[in-house]
Amino acid sequence: MKTISRLAMILVTVTATAAFAKEEPKDPTVKARTDLMKTVGQNMKVLGDMAGEKAAFDAAAATAAKDALAAAFAEVPAKFEPQATDPASEAKPEIWTNWDDFVSKASKAQEAAAAIDASSLPTLQAGIGVAGGTCKACHTDYRM
Numbered sequence: 001m002k003t004i005s006r007l008a009m010i011l012v013t014v015t016a017t018a019a020f021a022k023e024e025p026k027d028p029t030v031k032a033r034t035d036l037m038k039t040v041g042q043n044m045k046v047l048g049d050m051a052g053e054k055a056a057f058d059a060a061a062a063t064a065a066k067d068a069l070a071a072a073f074a075e076v077p078a079k080f081e082p083q084a085t086d087p088a089s090e091a092k093p094e095i096w097t098n099w100d101d102f103v104s105k106a107s108k109a110q111e112a113a114a115a116i117d118a119s120s121l122p123t124l125q126a127g128i129g130v131a132g133g134t135c136k137a138c139h140t141d142y143r144m
């Protein structure tokens with residue numbers, strides 16, 4: 001029950017993000033990092049839909065999604081390092097003043113994604129809660 005309600009919150013967050021989708025950034029550096037986050041969001045949605053039983057559980061698809069999620073997080077430091085700005089960006093300037101903490105949050109997210117056991121529905125449901133917490137931890141501090 002606890003996992004499910006947390007999961008519901010994550011799904012609400014992901015959906016709300018999509019509903020407020022705004023203009024695409026024009027700066028190519030900013031667009032590269034928002035595209036990376038879109039990849040994160042898409043793979044999290046695949047996992048979230050299965051975990052929330054909105055989509056049929058498929059171990060191979062879930063494993064591919066969690067691998068893609070972990071791979072995307074591995075690219076976060078390189079994609080965010082240049083402090084580019086764009087009116088459409090939601091990145092807070094604290095990313096670059098607290099860079100080590102930002103990178104550490106990205107690495108925790110990567111570990112949580114890699115640790116998801118996507119071989120069964122109950123283990124996916126357990127793992128996605130942890131991964132979802134890492135989105136919130138970073139967005140709270142570093143996303144407008």
Ligand code: HEC
Nearest residue numbers: 034037038041044089090091105106109134135138142143
């Ligand atoms: C290490 C920090 C960090 C982690 C972890 C993180 N995000 Fe983000 N995310 C950001 C930042 C910063 C932005 C804003 C980037 C910008 O607009 O320049 C963002 C933006 C987004 C966006 C909007 C992309 C767009 O189109 O503008 C989505 C969707 C998103 N994140 C989903 C997620 C999900 C889902 C997770 C967890 C599975 C997650 N993020 C984990 C830092 C993080």
